[in-house]
Amino acid sequence: MTPPGLRTGVAGRLLRSSAFRLAAIQAGLFALVALALFTVTWWSVRGYVESQVRHAINDESAEILASPGIALIGAVNEAVVQMPHGPFFYGLFGSDGRRLAGDMVEAPAGPGWRTQKLLLPWRDGSDHHRRVLVQATRFSNGQMLAVARDRQSTDKLDDLLQGAFMWAGSAAVLLALLGGVVAARSYLRRIEAVATAAARIAGGELGARVALSARGDEFDRLAQSLNAMLERIQTLMEGMRQVSNDIAHDLRTPLAHLRQRLEAASRNAASADDFRTAIERALTDVDGVLATFAALLRIAQIESRQRRAGFAALDLSALLVSLAGDFAPVFEDQGRVLRTCIAPDLRVHGDRALLTQMFANLIENALRHTPAGTPVELGLAAFGAGCRASVADAGPGIPVEARDHVLGRFVRLDAARSTPGSGLGLALVAAVADLHGIALELGDAGPGLRVQLDFPAKETM
Numbered sequence: 001m002t003p004p005g006l007r008t009g010v011a012g013r014l015l016r017s018s019a020f021r022l023a024a025i026q027a028g029l030f031a032l033v034a035l036a037l038f039t040v041t042w043w044s045v046r047g048y049v050e051s052q053v054r055h056a057i058n059d060e061s062a063e064i065l066a067s068p069g070i071a072l073i074g075a076v077n078e079a080v081v082q083m084p085h086g087p088f089f090y091g092l093f094g095s096d097g098r099r100l101a102g103d104m105v106e107a108p109a110g111p112g113w114r115t116q117k118l119l120l121p122w123r124d125g126s127d128h129h130r131r132v133l134v135q136a137t138r139f140s141n142g143q144m145l146a147v148a149r150d151r152q153s154t155d156k157l158d159d160l161l162q163g164a165f166m167w168a169g170s171a172a173v174l175l176a177l178l179g180g181v182v183a184a185r186s187y188l189r190r191i192e193a194v195a196t197a198a199a200r201i202a203g204g205e206l207g208a209r210v211a212l213s214a215r216g217d218e219f220d221r222l223a224q225s226l227n228a229m230l231e232r233i234q235t236l237m238e239g240m241r242q243v244s245n246d247i248a249h250d251l252r253t254p255l256a257h258l259r260q261r262l263e264a265a266s267r268n269a270a271s272a273d274d275f276r277t278a279i280e281r282a283l284t285d286v287d288g289v290l291a292t293f294a295a296l297l298r299i300a301q302i303e304s305r306q307r308r309a310g311f312a313a314l315d316l317s318a319l320l321v322s323l324a325g326d327f328a329p330v331f332e333d334q335g336r337v338l339r340t341c342i343a344p345d346l347r348v349h350g351d352r353a354l355l356t357q358m359f360a361n362l363i364e365n366a367l368r369h370t371p372a373g374t375p376v377e378l379g380l381a382a383f384g385a386g387c388r389a390s391v392a393d394a395g396p397g398i399p400v401e402a403r404d405h406v407l408g409r410f411v412r413l414d415a416a417r418s419t420p421g422s423g424l425g426l427a428l429v430a431a432v433a434d435l436h437g438i439a440l441e442l443g444d445a446g447p448g449l450r451v452q453l454d455f456p457a458k459e460t461m
Helices: 010-016 018-065 069-082 152-202 220-248 250-267 273-302 307-312 317-331 352-369 425-436
Strands: 087-094 097-104 112-121 126-136 144-150 312-315 338-342 345-351 378-383 386-393 438-444 447-453
Touching: 018 069, 018 087, 018 126, 018 144, 018 152, 069 087, 069 097, 069 312, 112 378, 126 152, 144 312, 250 273, 273 312, 312 317, 312 352, 312 447, 317 345, 317 352, 317 378, 317 386, 345 352, 352 386, 352 425, 425 438
Parallel strands: 338 378
Antiparallel strands: 087 097, 087 144, 112 126, 126 144, 312 345, 378 386, 386 447, 438 447
């Protein structure tokens, strides 16, 4: 199933992708930088060439002006003879603008420096307007000497610089956009993989996952986080489905018994005492059902991780010593022994009430499912950066193949069917352990069951 947003054309998706927009922005910025660089370079080169041309014109003017006034016409004509085809052009004009000497057809507009189009001779003998840089000097008698240099080479240099920067800038912008398209295609493929997996999951395929590459980039880290989230969602969904099935199956029996007793009381009870007895039994059944629902809600609350707000540093050693003291009278009444081997001053980070409930459930399970006189051992010791707690008994234990199964809701082995309980004790233990990051393991006590709980270091929780 392809998400609707991904069904449009490839070109349209590429152009709308963030990677392509980023490449376009980078291309625009590069074009601006290239334009600024061209302007600075062009201005510097043009200024240098301009200064060299002015210097050459100054030298030519100075050489002509060094001639005596009466020989000025001859000096101008001699300069023309030496450079008949440029790039320098000369002209001596009278006060009325009439040419007196030189190859410049018309006089400049006025004295000083200027760039203008002047009518100049061409090699074929014709006259053409050409762009020149001209220096004109006016004498006291009204005459004006003009020395000009053709700007054709300077203009060609300008065109060359403009063309080079235009082609280089266009190629760089095109390459940046092409890189954006390539990057956008790669990003789009990865995004489509994530979106496709999400669409499959939305369509009911809870086992779908985002594929990982071997690059270990940010997309792989995102995919790992998404896969972990999807794994958690799948676990919760399957748990909810299992809980629904378990509730429908395991609560049907006590509710059916309750109905049968009430129906029997309504038919057969002959006195107030009979009705009172039936009501008391019904209340006991209802209390059992309510206790089961309360346990389910508590497990659901723990699994939703809403209880992490109550986490704090606590002395686990003191907690277990106190719990052993509370259970000591119960063990004495049954003629049993609760052995303890608790190392002092071991601290963990967690919810005191939940940890107390977890260990109480384990001790009660050991009491309920082991023969009379069977001892139970409660232990705590340092283990690595954390600590290890254990509850062991010498009872019948749990078969290896059933140890993972008994941690689920409403699970009761055949040997435990005759004892009271709802099959939620170990499920709550597993939920509390998962909330605290505790590694829970059911093992063999040789004989009996050994429940081992490895608490992580505080900084890793």
